Amino acid sequence: MHDPRQNLDTLLEIALNELGQQVTSDEVENWERKYIGKTGIFTQRSRMVGQLPAEERAAFGKRINDIKATLLQAYADREKLVKEHELARDLEQGQIDVTLPGRAHPVGGLHPSTTTLREFYAIWAEMGFQVYRSRDVETDEMNFELLNIPAHHPARDMWDTFHTTTPGVVLRTHTSPGQIHAMREFGEGGTQPIRVILPGMCYRYEQVSVRSEIQFHQVEGVAIGKHIHLTDLKGTIAEFARRMFGADKDVRFRSSYFPFTEPSMEVDVECLLCGGKGCQMCKYSGWLEIAGCGMMHPVVLRNGGYDPSEWSGFAFGMGPERMINLKYGVKDIRYYWGNDLRFLEQF
Numbered sequence: 001m002h003d004p005r006q007n008l009d010t011l012l013e014i015a016l017n018e019l020g021q022q023v024t025s026d027e028v029e030n031w032e033r034k035y036i037g038k039t040g041i042f043t044q045r046s047r048m049v050g051q052l053p054a055e056e057r058a059a060f061g062k063r064i065n066d067i068k069a070t071l072l073q074a075y076a077d078r079e080k081l082v083k084e085h086e087l088a089r090d091l092e093q094g095q096i097d098v099t100l101p102g103r104a105h106p107v108g109g110l111h112p113s114t115t116t117l118r119e120f121y122a123i124w125a126e127m128g129f130q131v132y133r134s135r136d137v138e139t140d141e142m143n144f145e146l147l148n149i150p151a152h153h154p155a156r157d158m159w160d161t162f163h164t165t166t167p168g169v170v171l172r173t174h175t176s177p178g179q180i181h182a183m184r185e186f187g188e189g190g191t192q193p194i195r196v197i198l199p200g201m202c203y204r205y206e207q208v209s210v211r212s213e214i215q216f217h218q219v220e221g222v223a224i225g226k227h228i229h230l231t232d233l234k235g236t237i238a239e240f241a242r243r244m245f246g247a248d249k250d251v252r253f254r255s256s257y258f259p260f261t262e263p264s265m266e267v268d269v270e271c272l273l274c275g276g277k278g279c280q281m282c283k284y285s286g287w288l289e290i291a292g293c294g295m296m297h298p299v300v301l302r303n304g305g306y307d308p309s310e311w312s313g314f315a316f317g318m319g320p321e322r323m324i325n326l327k328y329g330v331k332d333i334r335y336y337w338g339n340d341l342r343f344l345e346q347f
């Protein structure tokens with residue numbers, strides 16, 4: 001062929017016609033190769049421009065480019081249409097559509113109480129405290145008597161108790177009975193210093209409400225040694241609070257009462273929400289309560305095998321769920337064991 005302009009219109013018509021008959025992606029690709037690919041008919045024609053007299057080349061160039069643009073557009077349209085059809089057909093036939101984003105597998109997460117407990121363990125471990133697990137079901141003697149809370153003592157009202165069908169056996173109302181177990185197990189007859197924390201679930205026979213649940217965690221702590229003073233207690237608890245809530249937070253100690261400590265205190269941290277100015281969360285006091293604590297009562301030390309004239313110690317009790325409430329502004333304690341994913345997924 002000598003004149004590249006020969007039959008161009010007819011060729012264009014044939015090409016477009018043919019394109020309309022291609023129904024699979026492969027067919028459309030083949031069509032592309034045949035007409036506008038590297039060795040395609042129209043590509044070859046455009047290369048033959050040199051065979052034309054110089055003054056006719058520009059007009060030919062423009063024409064062939066227009067045709068190629070038309071073909072490219074038609075090709076793109078066809079390709080899109082065919083792909084859509086193929087996808088629809090695949091979906092109908094139940095084949096995997098690899099163009100869809102993957103379906104996320106729901107992976108479990110750790111319960112906020114678990115992550116907080118682990119934070120506790122890490123902080124207390126750095127201060128030399130071992131984790132000691134003690135039982136959930138206790139004797140009345142361990143839960144109360146040995147902690148200096150005799151039967152009929154008015155202080156028992158502080159702990160509404162679940163009793164079991166076995167007389168004298170209760171669900172522990174606090175982790176404090178673990179103090180007795182730890183002293184007896186690790187104190188070696190009151191001859192060894194100990195430093196432990198006692199995490200675990202506690203149970204109280206209470207009306208479930210926004211503020212109280214029948215079960216919750218506590219983390220008890222005990223340190224016993226030869227020269228342990230109130231300053232050690234204060235410094236240790238303050239250091240914990242700084243690590244847990246931030247070094248810039250103030251901590252204060254208020255006097256309180258617990259039968260197993262003397263003196264007893266409650267610990268407050270500067271309100272995490274308002275920074276001490278006063279807000280709804282801290283009931284406009286500027287402070288949030290985080291723990292009960294005190295110097296171990298001589299009676300309790302003696303019940304653990306120690307001679308209180310030689311040994312002293314401090315103890316504390318904290319509620320991790322309480323702290324999560326403070327940290328994240330959780331308003332309802334019932335969320336913790338309500339098994340509602342909408343709550344759990346937020347952590």
Ligand code: DAH
Binds near residue numbers: 292318
């Ligand atoms: N057992 C107490 C309670 O459940 C908390 C507590 C207060 C524990 C003071 C302690 C302590 O060890 O020294 O309310």
